[in-house]
Amino acid sequence: MNPAQPENTIPDFKYDLFFEISPDLLCIAGFDGYFKKVNAAVSRLLGYSMKELYASPINDFIFPDDKEITSKFREELTRSKPLLNFENRYVTKSGEIVWLSWTSFPVEADRLIFAIAKNVTHKKRQEEERNLLLTDLTRVNNDLKQLTYTTSHDLRSPVNNLLSLFSMLDVSKISDKDTLELIAILKLAGDKLKNTLNNYVDVLSEKHKVHANFEEVGMTATLENVLQSISSLIQISNTTINFDFSANDKINFNKSHLESVFLNLITNSIKYTRPGVAPVISIYSEKADRTIRLIISDNGMGFDMEKVKDKIFSLHQKFHNHVDSKGIGLYLVYSHVTSLGGQIDVESKINEGTKFTISFHSL
Numbered sequence: 001m002n003p004a005q006p007e008n009t010i011p012d013f014k015y016d017l018f019f020e021i022s023p024d025l026l027c028i029a030g031f032d033g034y035f036k037k038v039n040a041a042v043s044r045l046l047g048y049s050m051k052e053l054y055a056s057p058i059n060d061f062i063f064p065d066d067k068e069i070t071s072k073f074r075e076e077l078t079r080s081k082p083l084l085n086f087e088n089r090y091v092t093k094s095g096e097i098v099w100l101s102w103t104s105f106p107v108e109a110d111r112l113i114f115a116i117a118k119n120v121t122h123k124k125r126q127e128e129e130r131n132l133l134l135t136d137l138t139r140v141n142n143d144l145k146q147l148t149y150t151t152s153h154d155l156r157s158p159v160n161n162l163l164s165l166f167s168m169l170d171v172s173k174i175s176d177k178d179t180l181e182l183i184a185i186l187k188l189a190g191d192k193l194k195n196t197l198n199n200y201v202d203v204l205s206e207k208h209k210v211h212a213n214f215e216e217v218g219m220t221a222t223l224e225n226v227l228q229s230i231s232s233l234i235q236i237s238n239t240t241i242n243f244d245f246s247a248n249d250k251i252n253f254n255k256s257h258l259e260s261v262f263l264n265l266i267t268n269s270i271k272y273t274r275p276g277v278a279p280v281i282s283i284y285s286e287k288a289d290r291t292i293r294l295i296i297s298d299n300g301m302g303f304d305m306e307k308v309k310d311k312i313f314s315l316h317q318k319f320h321n322h323v324d325s326k327g328i329g330l331y332l333v334y335s336h337v338t339s340l341g342g343q344i345d346v347e348s349k350i351n352e353g354t355k356f357t358i359s360f361h362s363l
Contacts, residue, residue: 047093
């Protein structure tokens, strides 16, 4: 017998219609490695005629890199071991690579293998795109982390030098009250900056742990600490800040994250104030069932929600032509809130102001 030819052929049977209309690939193969019967779906997907499919060994249609592993599993089938969810690649007549997922059962008495295959090429491509995206996101995240480490570390040296200069000043020789007050404000700002940089490094180190550093945080104390650090900005901009946490002051969050949320949202409100209108910022808490809400609103420039939509918290997105705008603040706020299981929503109208609602789980 010519080994290049099939040992036998399978005669037609009364269930041919079911066999032919199936969208899945239905195959009967011999232990000799040839197709004995396939349905039209096989021919349509691979692009070969029935005659071509029956004339050549099945191995000829398999992607070269998958031939060895496929042969090993085919050997298992000839030893009466079923094959479930086995995936390999085939090459179509036009040269395209397709992924198939096989479920195969041998019938040793007839030396035949009955198999069903599904075309999973689309799923495989999605997985590949997802893996590429995850790889890229991991790289970007590592780059950002390294940049933050470097920035926080390297900025501490000039800040320490600045604080050293203040310690060298002999304020006893200065009689002007305004000058003394200004020096005190600058020293306080320098101390706050140093603490902030140190906290950033600590927070990054905390990120390496499996669980984020949750703690009971007082909103009043945290906000007052932030307001003190930007007291000069508040005074110069003639900003009014009203806050009330009587509904709920304590939340289960991260102190450094909450400070960053307050700092970014307040300074944004001051930065994007309407010309000729003094900034007024309202900060308060609400409690409903097991949810605590932190609401921060202003009377600033606002923005068109229809235009910004889901881009508002994206990195490097800017909605006003402010010289100091970098498109980072709202991205940080969103990251801080959502990384610890919180939720943030925003409402805004042009020339009416913006309202941020941050939701936390209650203690």
